[in-house]
Amino acid sequence: MSDLRIGLVGTGGIGRTHIERVNTKLQGGKVVACADPAGAFGLSVAEKFGIKGYEDPIDMINDSKIDAIMCTTADPFHKKYVLASIKAGKYVFCEKPLAAKADECKEIVEAEIAAGKQMVQVGFMRRYDEGYKQLKAAVQSGKYGEALLLHCAHRNPAVPDDWDNSMAVENSMVHEIDVLRWLLGEDYATAQVVYGKSTNNGPKDLHDPQIMILTTKSGVRIDVESFVNNHKDYDIKCEIVCDGAVLNMPEPNYISVSAGAQKGRKQYTDCFQRFADAYDAEIQSWINATKEGRVDGPNAWDGYACQVAAAAASKARETQTVQPVVYDEKPELYK
Ligand SMILES: NC(=O)c1ccc[n+]([C@@H]2O[C@H](COP(=O)([O-])OP(=O)(O)OC[C@H]3O[C@@H](n4cnc5c(N)ncnc54)[C@H](O)[C@@H]3O)[C@@H](O)[C@H]2O)c1
Incomplete structure (x- = not known):
């Protein structure tokens, strides 16, 4: 063709x-x-x-x-x-x-x-990343027991000056909202956003870092740190605590550099390198x-489901409450 x-x-x-x-x-x-x-x-x-x-x-x-x-x-x-x-x-x-x-x-x-x-x-390109694919396969295999807790982080060197509080959920953690729903194969039940002490390095209207806490319908609890002005590297973490093992996403496959009497592995600095x-x-x-x-x-249904959870997390952040994530009934076309 x-x-x-x-x-x-x-x-x-x-x-x-x-x-x-x-x-x-x-x-x-x-x-x-x-x-x-x-x-x-x-x-x-x-x-x-x-x-x-x-x-x-x-x-x-x-x-x-x-x-x-x-x-x-x-x-x-x-x-x-x-x-x-x-x-x-x-x-x-x-x-x-x-x-x-x-x-x-x-x-x-x-x-x-x-x-x-x-x-x-x-x-949502993270579903095509080898690390996330391996984690999903490991969870689905059942070999390691049920997933109980997830600890994730989304760290970015810097963001533009016009970022405000909403962007942490809606621009960075939306990726976790989608990929973790796909990885665990279930929808969310609740969303919450809590703050740490803020850096002074970022935009003035952005409290950074923020932590989003999601629970799934079966009760898996997920925390995601969004720290988007860490002035270091682009670092994505996903650790899954299962009922019999702890699973971690592989570290990016990047060269090791020896210089200035130090040896270490280079890190990615943006999503286009990390997820190329x-x-x-x-x-x-x-x-x-x-x-x-x-x-x-x-x-399109995944796109809708993601925005429902993001809206709940944004409301949770604004009101500093725990919000339910409520989806419409899934239409036949997507079952
Ligand atoms: N999947 C991912 O990881 C990922 C990464 C980045 C962006 N995105 C998404 O892609 C979409 C576009 O994001 P982007 O980063 O490409 O936005 P962008 O700001 O670079 O471009 C967006 C728009 O801004 C205008 N624009 C940009 N540069 C311009 C110029 N030099 N002159 C005149 N107009 C200009 C254009 O209308 C352009 O379509 C968004 O929906 C974003 O969420 C996804």
Whole structure:
């Protein structure tokens, strides 16, 4: 079968890395066109990559020469372009979060139900990371007893000055919300966010670090530290305390450096280094599944479920209470 002809909307940082990855590393598809809500900017990126540019992303989505869409715009535009893709009958990969709010995600779910099939994959790339895959397989094997507690951390060197308190849950820990739900194979029951003493190094409106505490429906308790101005490295941790063993995510496979009378392993400094292989595997899997006319990754319901839990955690943080996580009933299409 010939290459999937992909149109990408949202030519910011991650959009450009995805164009590069699809067109130089992956197989079975090519980004042949791009566009951006900030029209002229999308045209300049198209010129840089030597692909077709559209001033209006909707014209690209509706063009019969485009087979499938990647949506990598800022969050507030996701719903508009994902809905337009479904309406045009095109499979769409949408960066996380699926939409800014849970009720917008629900609109996307309803559009798929009306179309009679799943068409959306959400960009939760950690599900494709070897470390998380090994942890999931170990838990599922039953060899180590049931998972009881999880201790996780999401540490980042620095974030932009406009970050406020909401971003810790909604921009960094949403990854844990998705990947741990997938890893444990169950939904959440409650969410809470507590503060430690704050660093003075970060944005003035961000209390950093924060700890999110989730419980699952079966009672597994999860704590996730988000420390996004640690001025060191990009460090993701996941430790699972089981009923007969403790499982830890493998350390990143990076070189050891001897210098200045010290020896140590280099660390990653951002998600694009740390999860490079996971992004590749994620997008390759989307291309393969799209060509077969199916969705084979985090779907629109997962995107909705994630935003429901994130909204509960955000409310818990604002009110300093424990909040229930309450999902609508899962539709037949996603069972
Ligand atoms: N899966 C992941 O790990 C991951 C990582 C990063 C971002 N994301 C998601 O991807 C989406 C896009 O994030 P991003 O980091 O690419 O955002 P970004 O800020 O780089 O770009 C977002 C938008 O900003 C505008 N913009 C950016 N640079 C511009 C320029 N030079 N001139 C004019 N306009 C410009 C464009 O409209 C662009 O679409 C978000 O939904 C985000 O949550 C996911």
